[in-house]
Amino acid sequence: MKDYAEKRLLIILFLVIPSILLSLFVVYPTIRLLQLSFTNWNGLSNNMDFIGLKNYIKIFTDSPKVWLSLKNNGIYFTVHLLAIPLEIFIAFLLSSKIRGSRFFETVTFLPYIVNGVAISYMFSMLYSTQGGTINQILSVFNIPAVKWLSDPNLVNFSLTGVTLWRFCGMHIILFLAAIKSVPGDILEAAEIDGASLFQQYIRIILPNIRLVVEIVLFLNVRGALQVFDVPFVMTGGGPGHASSTFTLHTIETAFTFNHFGLASAMATVLMLLIIMISYVQQLLMGGKEQ
């Protein structure tokens, strides 16, 4: 009986602070977000009116900027999605027991730990039309200068280049860990049977790392729909609204224009989008496996 009381006390003592923090900073804001999304709160005043679905109706019928932003998120999402097979292949190459592979593993992951804001400024300078390195390289080949960040049709791809630089290495390391957990004797047997590198990749590696692929797909949805710091620092969403993203637009709606109600509705839509797309991806992955 004494044992039971002690156990109970410990469980309560150890969980009480984390529970409070979690309720306050994760659970409450999520519920509050839903609640605010049905109001016209301006973020400052004490009173807010319940306005039903008006915010949601506005998002879906009268907010071209929201859709433009979401389309830009789509660019990040698609480009990173397309990069995944290449990432897996590079991870596969890195997994071979070759002199220096450890070192290159470290190098590959390096961009992920570099300060994102510093990276953004770094690439702003590289993309610059005034003596930026990339245009200098082009000039060596007599290619005219390109307006990487001020051409509305190009800017999102330029920015996606930055996020690729930043995150591909991390994905590669995750894939690499998964590949390393594939039993070596399977690969050896395949090699003895004369399977080429490419065949090993398709037939053995891919099916065996499904779980990590799912995780990276989830990270990609989350990451691509929440892109913030790179466009915020590099273009501020410009030129015009050409490189705005959903998060950027939401934050602007809330903190610049004080439309907290509307911004909350946008945030809720974003949350639902992340859950929906992740779910669809999971279904597709499952379907392929069977």
Next chain:
Amino acid sequence: MKLKNIKISTILIYLTFIVIAVIVFGPLLITFFAAFKTSLEYAKDFSWKLPSGLYLDNFVTVFKEGKMVLGFKNSMILVIFTILINTVLASMVAYILARFEFKFKKLFMFVFLLGMLVPSFVTEIARFGLIKSFGAYNTIAAPIIIYAGTDLMQIYIYRQFINAIPISLDQSARMDGCSYFGIYRRIIMPNIIPAIATLAILKMVEIINDMYIPYLYMPAERLRTLTTALMSFAGSKSGIFVELSAGVVLVMLPTLLIYLFFSKYILKGVVAGAVKE
């Protein structure tokens, strides 16, 4: 035939390695070079050319105008307090979840899982009002509470480590009259030190690099972190690339150094966080 096959793949592998190294180091080196150039030199030469000498004025400017020392100090305060609070709280929760059964365990774990699914960027809109009502807005406490209170991945990693500690250790300590708290302190804690090291390093990198939370909650000038200090410095130096480069290099340096020494831990932590979710 076999030999030739191996050779081609080896060449392909090294070629890939070289391309990766160029992509990773190229931009960093160019920025590093620019930080040591004069504006004139930067405008005149190709940017991949080595600087002509050790010109340090750009760094002097960053230190003088960029408030980097202040930024470093604030970032370190955030790092130290967050990691202390985080380590204690997360390991306590992990110990309970790993070793005890109780009524609302399922619900509890569900809420933690939920926390990982909620997109943190946008919930900030609702969190903002909360922080303000506590009077924590524009104080250094705001980011600390948020970093410490919402990091859920850690609990999962600690739990894995605790699961790997044989439960017979707990039992024999118990037989010797050790309290449950004593088990946590004398058996669990010492055994998860590698995990603590890994997660602390990861957390450190994450906090130093974070821009969003300090930007939102600590606009005051005296509360600049390394990252937000760089942002205001860059705002005042738009177009002066050599000085901006020096700022960028300085801000990148702390996490790069951490990585240089602890890359093994960092890689392990990242993999553990994702692969065994």
